[in-house]
Amino acid sequence: MTTQDDVPPLDICGLPYPHDPARYCTRRSGHRPRHLHQTARSEQWVVKPRGVLYLVACAAPPAADLATPIRGAQELGWDVCVIVTPSVHRWATEDPDSGIDLDALAELTGYPVRHTYKLPSEPDLLPSPDALLVAPMTNNTVNKWAAGVSDTLALGLITEAIGLDRPIIALPHFNRAQAAHPAVNASVATLRGAGVNVLLGEGGFVPHEPRTSDRHAYPWLAALAALPTLPAERD
Template identity: 35%
Template sequence: MTDRTLYIVVCGAPLASRVGDGVRQARDRGWSPYVIPTDAALPWLEDQDLGGAPVITGNRKLGESRRTPKADAVVVAPLTFNSLNAWANGNATTYPLTTLCAALGSRTPTVAVPFAKHDLAAHPAWLASLAVLRYAGVAVVDPHDGSAVSLEPITSGTGDAVTQAFEWDWALDRL
């Protein structure tokens, strides 16, 4: 039985196709995972076996009780350019972003796996947002090799190869 709650926030990029692997590996490590996808990530989840992990979408309705236990940790994988910048700027405009902003504010251990192509990662907001998140204590993991020191953008046309080579242990080991 697990007693540690892990939120897995998922944005819409190829790595989202491997969330089921993350759920299974998290469970193997004693976590109780909850999947929190952005709207753009939902199509990536459709045919995946998430092992019965709850998928939490949309904001709570008026009078609705909390849908998840308090998180002991958060992994956001993949983290897209748009979500990274919104999160770093405190834009809690969707349930996944609210979840990420609250985790940052409560100092919940958080690991991010950014996944953006060169043209987006070359935008000045990318480095500024990464700096804000790192300063706030977020562990950033390179999806190519698990490095916590460097982060390489995704070369156009290689997203599927990077996705297949990704090891969930890289993110889970940082919790």
């Protein structure tokens, strides 16, 4: 039974994280939910997000700036979970100059950052997505995705999401020479035909010349603007 002593101070959120029930959110009460609270100390503390967004990131320079789309999506009412490719995980864990801090991203979202398939006996630590944002998306991923390859967790989730009819936005990042390969145009056409909103070209990502990438010019705002509209908050 919940007692008065179990209830957190009124000026903090006080809800447990789904992947670590022993830890409680210490953000100020009334903040927009940034993590899915599956249980609470008291019914008065139950908060339900309006939508779950999977941010699926590939190994390209903008992966160092994932906090930008996370915060932007949270401000729009999304509960964000981050999934990265094995190459991004390697950058983060083996290159101290990568600028990718997986622990900081987990703290920001309230969920562990996933990069590999779980074992059959392990629980799923992430809620099911209502929408997915694949960004940055490399030419390797666009071609594997269009071919239905699922040899990583990131690819497995986004290939399945097409069949589940989830809204998917993809924001590429590759250079002009890579974009000129005939497989890329064919893969983009395949994904668009399957309902994926690929933001390639004017108004989205325009491929740069080789070795001239500017991660700070990456159009995160275009991806955020393309997210589906969430239902209004209820009192």
